[in-house]
Amino acid sequence: MDHRITVIGIGPGSPDYLPPIAARAIARAPVLVGGGRALAAFAPPGRETYTLGKDIAGALAYIGRRLENSDVAVLVSGDPGFHSLLPALGRAFGPDRIDVIPGVSSLQLAFARLAVPWQDAVLVSLHGRDGDPAALAFAPGKKLALLTDAANSPRRIAADLLARGWPPATAVWLCADLSYPHEKVQAADLAATADSQGFEHCVMVVIA
16 A cells, blocks of 8 residues: 655644644654654654755655655644645645645735734745736735745835835735734834844734
8 A cells, every 4th residue: 555645734834733633643653754843843852854944855855765664743833725845746746645634824824813814815925936016906995814934035125015016004014923822012114124133033913
């Protein structure tokens, strides 16, 4: 019987937000692949692990070797269906060999913290990638939920949105380290955000 890959969404990071089905899958997985923070938080002692880094090809090669003799669980932050390793795994091993356990995304948690519905929000990941310019275009009442990083920081994104015609008084929330004891949720506007520092890795919510 072919061994399988289970892709497990570990949510925003705190064990409080790990679904029980995900916890059970982690507990029985013989091999765990994930980022260092995820493995430190969730890998049982003594379990075989592989720490994900920038070398995705190397990680896929390792998973392929381990699949010859064992099932493999891959831990991804947030939900596997939103800008995770799932597409690369699907291309390498085929979707028929993959089981997916969804998780709570940081986008979900950000809107929950704000008590604001998000079914009408435009979701954009600028974490390690460029966004679709059309997604960032201004429209009255538009909501954006953006994943940021050091290169595409809130400061840079705010300046870009202002250049695209978003009003300076547009409401902004910067949500960092969600689910952790030191999480921060800061309210501002676009003008202030374009002149701010910090919050490089966060969820940035913008509501026109």
